[in-house]
Amino acid sequence: MSKVRVLVGTRKGAFVLTSDGKREKWDISGPHFAGWEIYHLKGSPVDPNRIYLSQSSGWHGQLVQRSNDGGQTWETVGNKFVYDGVPGTHQWYDGKPHPWEFKRVWHMEPSLKDADTVYAGVEDAALFRSTDGGKEWQELPGLRGHGTGPRWQPGAGGMCLHTIVQDPTNPGRMYIAISAAGAFRTDDGGANWRPINKGLHSEYIPEPTAEVGHCVHRIAMHGSRPNTLFMQKHWDVMRTDNAGDSWQEVSGNLPTDFGFVIDVHAHEPETIYVVPIKSDAFHFPLDGQLRVYRSRTGGNEWEPLTKGLPQSDCYVNVLRDAMAVDSLDKCGVYFGTTGGQVYASADAGDSWNPIVRDLPSVLSVEVQTLA
């Protein structure tokens, strides 16, 4: 029988939640690395027991952990993230040049092809890769070096590379997103990059349609349609059907189009999920009601999903890496909140239940569907 493993990163440790395919009863393991910020952990699609984890603290900096047994035991691997060559400068909040300084790993993205290859998206924004299971890390310098890097500027959460999306049909193609620089694509395995932000409109920057400078919060793709991407921008939900060459807004009837997460149904590539947040000034849901919105039309037409979610006095946030889907039938959808709840839906969002209610603030949620 199928099994589901939910990997949860929080402000104070990692948790591993497991259930059978019914997704009704859950075993909770953790906290792993108690007291540390776990920005993200994710399993390899090649070897699901291989999990990479980003562990950090203001006192001790960045560590990377690797598990070879599905999160039961962990091994400290390499944590030397050194920018290639002279790091150069990006823009600071005041618009002045500021040197690139490594702060932490926001996102671990294991390769689709090789369990020992993993990508790390870091702050200050850059992309690193390890090909030996996380022991050694090398920057892919073509991203920062393609020309627009000096114009990148941090968002409120820092200048982080937080999203890495691999094209399953084209090994050379990968997408990344940076707050607040925008989205970028490589077609040659990471050697060369270009901004893919045409069609984005951000009123809060000096030039609203600039080539870079957009605060992209998250990008999602369905593996069967690798040229179609969905984006939750700071404001606006967007889609592209030409691999990012141009974007169209699909916010439609959302009550607010500010938010962080976005994800795609495992079996329906035009069914997408977002969690609208009141605004960038509030960072909590509208009217104290936690609602997931689902579109079955690839955007524009949205329906609120509320069954099982708090519909009064709820003032949590759902951060950019804190939503994931499983590949069971029916598709499971999961998200975590800054209030420490992890909600799960075993029916594609029609109804929700909290798996756990009182974890530390949730930073990330990933799901593995196990045979």
Place this chain on the structure above:
Amino acid sequence: MIRVVLPQHLRTLARVGSEVNIDVPGQVTQRSVIDALVAVYPMLGGTIRDYATDERRPFLRFFACAEDLSHESPDAPLPDAVASGAEPFIILGAIAGG
């Protein structure tokens, strides 16, 4: 043997008790002590000194013999009592936040 006292999270990371004993070849300085410590416990690499700058992480402090040595040169000799093993070299997490 040089005695080194580690903060809580580094003890857990290195799977040791509050104090470890290490051999330090040559002159006993902050740099040589930490180099020797990381050589024995490689998982501590980068957690005491920043990799990029090789400087003490800002929220850590170094103490010995009731003195704050945090702002001493990393290559200055540590007190004789540390070099002899009579007193520990203490790596302390600064109290910060709320």
